[in-house]
Amino acid sequence: xxxxxxxxxxxxxxxxxxxxxxxxHLGNYAGAIRPLARLAAEEHRAVYxxxxxxxxxxxxxxxAALSERTRRLAAALLACGLERPNVHVxxxxxxxxxxxxxxxLRNVTAKGLLNRAHAYKAAVAANAEAxxxxxxxxxxxxxxxxxxxxxxxxxxxxxxxxxxxxxxxHLEIAVDLARQFARxxxxxxxxxxxxxxxxxxxxxxxLDGRKMSKSYxxxxxxxxxxxxxxxxxxxxxxxxxxxxxxxDPDACPLVALLRAFADPATVxxxxxxxxxxxxxxxxxxxxxxEVIEQHAAPLRRRHEQLLADPAALEERLSxxxxxxxxxxxxxxxxxxxxxxx
Numbered sequence: 255x256x257x258x259x260x261x262x263x264x265x266x267x268x269x270x271x272x273x274x275x276x277x278x279h280l281g282n283y284a285g286a287i288r289p290l291a292r293l294a295a296e297e298h299r300a301v302y303x304x305x306x307x308x309x310x311x312x313x314x315x316x317x318a319a320l321s322e323r324t325r326r327l328a329a330a331l332l333a334c335g336l337e338r339p340n341v342h343v344x345x346x347x348x349x350x351x352x353x354x355x356x357x358x359l360r361n362v363t364a365k366g367l368l369n370r371a372h373a374y375k376a377a378v379a380a381n382a383e384a385x386x387x388x389x390x391x392x393x394x395x396x397x398x399x400x401x402x403x404x405x406x407x408x409x410x411x412x413x414x415x416x417x418x419x420x421x422x423x424h425l426e427i428a429v430d431l432a433r434q435f436a437r438x439x440x441x442x443x444x445x446x447x448x449x450x451x452x453x454x455x456x457x458x459x460x461l462d463g464r465k466m467s468k469s470y471x472x473x474x475x476x477x478x479x480x481x482x483x484x485x486x487x488x489x490x491x492x493x494x495x496x497x498x499x500x501x502d503p504d505a506c507p508l509v510a511l512l513r514a515f516a517d518p519a520t521v522x523x524x525x526x527x528x529x530x531x532x533x534x535x536x537x538x539x540x541x542x543x544e545v546i547e548q549h550a551a552p553l554r555r556r557h558e559q560l561l562a563d564p565a566a567l568e569e570r571l572s573x574x575x576x577x578x579x580x581x582x583x584x585x586x587x588x589x590x591x592x593x594x595x
Contacts, residue, residue, distance in 0.1 A: 266299045266300070267302060267581075268413065268415070269415055271306040271406055272286070273306045273310050274320065277475055277478075278334070278477065279474055283334060286418070287335075299340060301338075302344070302578060303341060304578070305345050306346050325564075332567075333554075333557040344574040344575040348571075348579075349578045351582035354586055356401050362434040363431060368397055373396060377389075407424075407428040408445070414449070417451065432446045439593055458510060477553060483547065487539050509525065516545045
């Protein structure tokens with residue numbers, strides 16, 4: 255198949271990134287990866303998906319761990335429906351124009367803007383609660399994280415960025431910096447991206463009922479072995495309502511997970527039995543484990559195949575990186591000309 259170069263590709267550029275903080279869980283997949291794969295199936299889009307290994311440095315992971323997590327995440331993204339000709343998966347660190355554009359953007363970024371960034375405000379609040387200095391443990395990487403994120407978006411000339419509520423601020427900052435750059439130097443050097451609100455599941459409940467998150471250690475792995483997944487599902491917290499008593503399906507985390515992965519007929523049957531009485535949580539947990547395994551098994555097999563051939567995986571990433579570099583270099587050249595470099 256003949257590929258299009260970055261210079262001639264006129265398709266809508268859709269961009270997103272994922273940090274290599276560990277293996278994907280069901281919440282990552284249902285909320286972000288699966289909706290992105292559906293977008294990628296539309297041939298009028300050129301989809302750019304980066305493994306955010308530079309962002310991951312903020313937590314100072316061990317070098318070997320960062321390398322392995324990056325490799326596993328790249329393989330997982332490909333296995334989850336993004337192994338398509340119009341999708342370019344790349345490592346953020348292998349596109350130097352991103353970091354160079356971030357250096358230019360810092361000079362039009364107001365300190366007050368970064369003071370209002372969610373991650374920094376959360377760190378300050380945690381320090382205040384613990385009675386520490388407000389900037390205890392805050393490095394420059396965390397503080398100007400939004401600038402690098404803006405460079406991720408602007409360097410690739412993204413037309414649209416899929417966003418949820420927790421990422422909306424990053425896109426708003428990217429748009430703001432594109433406008434600040436235009437006012438300070440030249441209009442048209444950086445493209446203003448737009449938000450793309452997808453119809454995917456926003457959040458999924460974890461084992462304890464809170465949002466599924468590695469921070470809470472309440473996740474269910476997407477690509478874990480079937481027995482491991484079933485064991486995690488058995489740990490999901492439910493109330494003590496007896497099987498023969500009516501239950502509210504809208505208040506149950508098991509039903510929320512079923513809605514994300516089961517077919518509509520199965521979900522409808524379970525919801526009816528909840529309302530009428532006649533189904534226990536143990537039965538629903540077993541059904542949920544079966545449904546998730548049916549969905550995850552082919553993804554897990556493809557993930558294992560990709561990891562088993564490191565040379566082929568590296569070549570697939572290298573192709574994505576060459577394409578991303580070509581596109582980002584054009585944007586950087588315009589920005590550098592605008593500032594007089």
